[in-house]
Structure formats: C-alpha cells, structure tokens
Amino acid sequence: xxxxxxxxxxxxxxPGGASNHPGLRVVIVDDSPDLRDLLxxxxxxxxxxxxxxxAGTGRKGVDVVVAQRPDVVLLDxxxxxxxxxxxxxxxxxxxxQTVVVMLSSLGSxxxxxxxxxxxxxxxxxxxxxxxxxxxxxxxLVANRRAREPADSNSKLPGQLGAHAIDYLDQxxxxxxxxxxxxxxxxxxxxxxxxxxxxxxxxxxxxxxxxLARHLKDHLEDHLEAxxxxxxxxxxxxxxxxxxxxxxxxDQLIYLQAEHHEQAELxxxxxxTTAHEIRGPVGVLLGAAETVTEHDxxxxxxxxxxxxxxxxxxxxxxxxxxxxxxxxGQAQHGxxxxxxxxxxxxxxxxxxxxxxxxxxxxxDNLPPMVADPLRFQxxxxxxxxxxxxxxxxxxxxxxxxTSDHIRIDVEDNGPGVPPEFRPKLFGExxxxxxxxxxxTGLGLFVVRALSQxxxxxVTYSPRTPHGSxxxxxxxxxxxxx
Numbered sequence: 001x002x003x004x005x006x007x008x009x010x011x012x013x014x015p016g017g018a019s020n021h022p023g024l025r026v027v028i029v030d031d032s033p034d035l036r037d038l039l040x041x042x043x044x045x046x047x048x049x050x051x052x053x054x055a056g057t058g059r060k061g062v063d064v065v066v067a068q069r070p071d072v073v074l075l076d077x078x079x080x081x082x083x084x085x086x087x088x089x090x091x092x093x094x095x096x097q098t099v100v101v102m103l104s105s106l107g108s109x110x111x112x113x114x115x116x117x118x119x120x121x122x123x124x125x126x127x128x129x130x131x132x133x134x135x136x137x138x139x140l141v142a143n144r145r146a147r148e149p150a151d152s153n154s155k156l157p158g159q160l161g162a163h164a165i166d167y168l169d170q171x172x173x174x175x176x177x178x179x180x181x182x183x184x185x186x187x188x189x190x191x192x193x194x195x196x197x198x199x200x201x202x203x204x205x206x207x208x209x210x211l212a213r214h215l216k217d218h219l220e221d222h223l224e225a226x227x228x229x230x231x232x233x234x235x236x237x238x239x240x241x242x243x244x245x246x247x248x249x250d251q252l253i254y255l256q257a258e259h260h261e262q263a264e265l266x267x268x269x270x271x272t273t274a275h276e277i278r279g280p281v282g283v284l285l286g287a288a289e290t291v292t293e294h295d296x297x298x299x300x301x302x303x304x305x306x307x308x309x310x311x312x313x314x315x316x317x318x319x320x321x322x323x324x325x326x327x328g329q330a331q332h333g334x335x336x337x338x339x340x341x342x343x344x345x346x347x348x349x350x351x352x353x354x355x356x357x358x359x360x361x362x363d364n365l366p367p368m369v370a371d372p373l374r375f376q377x378x379x380x381x382x383x384x385x386x387x388x389x390x391x392x393x394x395x396x397x398x399x400x401t402s403d404h405i406r407i408d409v410e411d412n413g414p415g416v417p418p419e420f421r422p423k424l425f426g427e428x429x430x431x432x433x434x435x436x437x438x439t440g441l442g443l444f445v446v447r448a449l450s451q452x453x454x455x456x457v458t459y460s461p462r463t464p465h466g467s468x469x470x471x472x473x474x475x476x477x478x479x480x
Contacts, residue, residue, distance in 0.1 A: 023047065024141065027068055028054040029061030029084070030076040030103060032279065034309040035126070038286040039074060041302070042130040045294065048138075058087030066094045072137060074124075077104040077115065080388065085115055092119035099141050114188075126282035130289055174240075174255030177247070178204055178215065184250070193255045194234050208233055211242070215251060218244045228256075277320060280313040287313075322377055323441045330448035337371035337452050341476050344368040344375075344405050348396060351379045356387045362398030367476040368405040370453055375473070378449050378457075379407065381442040382469050386411040390467055400475065404455065407471040415467050416459060424459055446471070 026049050028036050036054050043049035049072070053064040058075075059082040065073055073091060075084045084102060091100060102115045102123040115123065121140045124133050174190035176183060176198070186198035194208050205212040214231050228241040233255070243254040287306050291298070298306070329335040344365050352358050368375075386394050390411025397408040416424055425447040443457075446469075450457045455473040462468045 023050040024071040025050050025052045025068065026072045026074065027052060027061065027064050027070045028074045029056075029058065029064070029079070029087070030054075030074070031056045031079040032076075032283065034283045034313060035103075035279075035286070037305065037309065038130070038283060038290060039133075041290060042134065042286070045297070046134055049134075058082030058084055062087050062090045062094070065091050065098065069095055070098055072099045072101065072141065074101050074103055074137075075120075077102055077123075085118070088115055088118050088120060097144075099137070099144050101137055101140060126279060128282075130286050174253075174257075176204070176211075176253040176255070178251045178253060179249075181205065181212070183207065190255055193240055193257050211253065214242060215244060215253065219251075228254075277317065280316045280320075283313045284310060284317075319377075319380065323381070323445045326377065326445045326448065327441050330445075330452075335448060335452045337374045337449070339369050339371055339453070341367040342370055342372055342375065344370075344407070344473075345398060347372060347375055348379060348398070348407070351376050351383065352396075353383065353387075356383075356394065357392065358383065358394045358396050360396045360398065365398055365400045365405055369474050369476055374449050374453070378446045378471060379409075381446050382407075382409040382457075382471065385409075385442055385469065386413075386467070389413060402477060403475060404472040405475055407473075409469045409471070410462055410466060412462070412466040415461050415465055421459060425457070 026043055028039050028051060030036050030039070033056065036056075040051045040054070043051055052068045052070055055061040055064050057079050061073070061075065062082075073095070075088065075091070077084045088100065088102075091098070099121045100119065102120045103126055104123055121144060122136065124136055172189065174193040175185070175187045176190050177185040181204055183198055183200060183202045183204060185200065191198055194211075198207050203212075204215065210231055210233055214229065228243045230239050231242045232238070233240045233242075234257075238257055241256040245252045245254070287310050291303075291306060326335065345360075345363055348360060352360070383394075383396075386409050390413030393412055395408075395410040397410065399406045399408075425443045446457050450471060450473070453473050455471070457472070458470045460468045460470070
C-alpha cells in the first residue's frame with residue numbers, strides 16, 4: 001500500500017506547513033491525505049496554530065510526536081497498521097502535557113469513551129465545520145492549562161473510582177446512574193445501546209429524550225415495582241428493555257437491547273456504511289467551507305488542489321454507493337450485466353490507482369465478455385482490498401484458457417486467517433482486529449457480479465505469505 005504520507009519522517013514538516021510564525025504546534029495523524037491537507041490549511045490560516053508534522057498511521061504518528069513534542073495532536077480513531085486507540089497510550093506516555101484530540105467518523109461511540117479513559121482530552125466528529133474544530137481545540141488547550149497537577153487524581157462528586165468503572169464497563173447490560181435528571185455514570189454498554197458517548201454531567205433529556213420522558217413518567221406515577229418496559233432508543237432506533245430502580249434520591253436505569261439476528265445485522269450494516277460515507281462527506285464539506293470562506297485568499301495552486309480533493313472524494317462516494325446498489329440488486333435477483341466483448345488488459349490499466357504501484361504481468365489475451373462498468377467495479381474492489389489489507393509488492397497477473405480470462409490480484413501481506421476464510425465473501429464481513437476502513441461489501445459485490453457474468457472469484461494463500469484473489473470471466477468463445 002502506498003504510504004500517501006508526504007513528510008511523515010520524525011522531524012518532517014508537511015508541504016505548506018513550514019512557517020516561522022509562533023503558535024500552538026500541531027501534529028496531524030490521519031490516514032486520509034485529503035483530510036490532512038484541509039486540516040493543515042485551516043490550522044495554518046487561523047494564525048494560532050503551526051503544523052509541525054503529520055502521519056497516516058498510528059505507528060508513524062507516535063514517531064512524529066516523540067520527535068516534535070507538539071502542543072496538540074489530532075489523532076484519527078481508525079487507521080491501518082496501528083489505529084488511534086492503540087497509538088493513544090504510547091503518545092500519552094511520551095508526551096503527557098500534549099493535548100490529544102481524537103478525530104472520529106464513528107460518532108460519539110463506545111470507542112470514544114475508551115479513548116477518553118485512556119487519556120484523550122476530547123474528540124471531534126468528522127464532518128463538523130472546521131471553525132468548530134478550531135474552537136473546540138482552543139477550549140481543550142485552555143482546559144488543560146487551567147488544571148492543577150493535583151487535579152489529575154481528583155474525582156467529581158458522585159463519580160465512581162476507576163476500578164468500579166472498569167467493572168461496570170464489563171457488564172453485559174447498560175447502566176445509567178441519574179441524579180436530578182443528569183448522568184452521574186454511564187457504562188460502555190449504555191453508550192452502545194444508545195448509540196452515543198454519554199459524558200458525566202450530561203442532561204439525560206439531551207442524551208436520550210425518549211428515555212428522559214420514560215423516567216419522568218416513572219417518577220410521576222411511582223412505578224418502582226414495575227418490571228422492564230420496552231422503549232424505542234438509540235441510533236438507529238431499536239427496542240430496548242428498560243428497568244428503573246431507585247437508589248436513594250437517585251435512579252439507576254438498566255438497559256438491554258432486544259437482539260434479533262437480522263435486525264442486528266441491519267444495525268451494523270447501517271452503522272458501518274454511515275461511517276464510510278461520513279469520511280468523504282466530511283472532507284467535501286471542509287473543502288467547500290474553505291473555498292466559501294477563503295476564496296479571495298486562495299492561490300491558483302491551492303484552488304486546483306482543492307478541486308482534486310473534491311474529485312477524489314466524490315469518486316470514493318460513487319464507489320461506496322455503487323457497492324450498496326449492487327448488493328441490493330444481488331439480494332433481489334435483479335443484477336443483470338450489460339455484456340460486451342472487451343480487451344481485458346486495456347480495461348485493467350484504466351482501473352489501476354495512480355497512487356499505488358501495481359505490476360501487471362501477462363498480455364495477448366483473447367476477448368473477454370463482460371459489462372465494462374461492472375468489470376471496473378469488480379477489479380477496483382479487488383485492488384482496493386489488496387492495498388488496504390495487504391502489503392507491497394502488488395501484482396496483477398493475467399492469463400487465459402479456452403474458456404476464461406484469469407486475473408490474479410496478489411499482495412505480500414499477512415493473508416486471510418484460516419478461520420475467517422469461509423466468511424470472506426459474505427455480506428458485511430470483516431476479519432476480527434481489522435483496522436482498515438470499508439463497508440464490508442467489497443468482496444460480496446465481486447462474488448455477486450462474477451456469478452452474474454457466469455464466472456467466479458476465489459481466494460488462495462500466497463507462498464510464502466500474502467493473498468491471491470482470482471477473478472474468472474468468460475471469453476468470447478464460451479459466451480452464448
């Protein structure tokens with residue numbers, strides 16, 4: 001996979017970020033080069049920040065932070081190689097006074113609460129206006145500077161000790177401790193059920209209005225003896241068994257989502273897809289905001305670069321929506337390719353990404369019968385899968401028999417774990433421990449499309465390590 005990381009050496013300053021003006025020194029760690037560019041432009045233009053380094057993985061981000069000792073780190077939650085949650089304790093250990101702000105496309109999730117528990121100062125949802133990002137970082141810096149060293153070991157009134165919170169976070173049910181309509185403690189399962197990070201001190205009416213109304217009705221009607229009640233909660237909404245119990249003048253609310261396999265699959269699919277869409281949407285919004293608010297200040301090179309950013313992110317959105325549409329058509333039996341005789345080698349060169357080095361081996365192939373757009377979609381997903389989950393060198397090997405064109409996409413990465421291989425081409429499947437992004441539809445779409453072409457796609461481990469994905473499509477001789 002290409003590094004896509006200009007200036008990620010330990011002492012490097014990214015292009016355009018080298019300046020001598022004073023200000024808070026910032027390191028940006030995010031796997032999207034386009035988002036890093038927008039963040040750097042926004043921070044530098046504010047006049048109060050100076051970007052001194054950037055990286056596209058958590059591992060390289062730790063190196064840059066150790067070398068630069070910045071005032072602020074903007075750290076993405078999900079990245080390849082090492083994600084932000086893994087990098088956070090390493091950064092905190094090496095730079096205890098640095099303000100660490102998590103960047104997340106996942107919304108205010110359970111992962112965010114884990115990040116805050118591990119030492120992050122705050123989080124920012126991707127897609128929010130860049131002006132809000134600046135304001136939020138300023139507040140977090142001011143808060144850290146205002147704290148006395150002794151405050152790091154203090155506890156808020158009513159706050160449980162760290163070990164008690166750890167035990168609560170292992171509970172298989174959601175628990176909310178409410179005092180005067182505000183949250184004292186919420187465990188991780190409560191965050192997951194409600195679909196949001198719940199900060200101590202937050203008003204329940206702001207966090208979960210339906211739950212606040214249910215609690216109000218419970219208190220007014222003195223329903224202490226009642227059993228669980230089903231309440232519609234969360235994002236996306238789902239049925240949750242809700243039990244309210246008094247604890248002195250406070251209330252404890254227990255939450256247990258009603259699990260139905262198909263509903264849970266749909267919930268995960270929606271959440272995953274929303275995350276994948278939110279990333280490029282956030283970059284597009286940031287680019288539009290930059291052009292709108294700073295058009296008079298932009299030079300021709302900056303304007304051209306922003307147009308390239310917009311074009312790349314739009315193509316990414318198009319690919320995501322194309323996979324979603326294809327998956328829906330496959331499930332409803334309406335997937336019908338528009339077949340033509342094609343030159344496979346010529347089409348392959350048109351699909352290869354500009355920023356990743358793929359070596360193509362093989363030529364003199366007979367004509368292939370395929371839908372050109374669907375073929376580009378299949379091969380694009382296989383190439384994307386290779387550089388997301390594999391390691392270079394990357395190879396596309398072409399060969400043919402009398403019946404089929406064979407396209408092998410090879411990488412030199414760790415390969416697919418044996419226990420996960422039976423699920424590899426399943427819908428919304430993702431191997432445990434995977435950090436790279438994606439909807440989980442890519443290989444499912446390739447399989448559905450290859451079958452619609454009367455072909456096939458298979459996986460085999462590469463020797464000595466790596467993966468080989470083989471796409472077989474009919475030649476003109478075998479097509480009816």
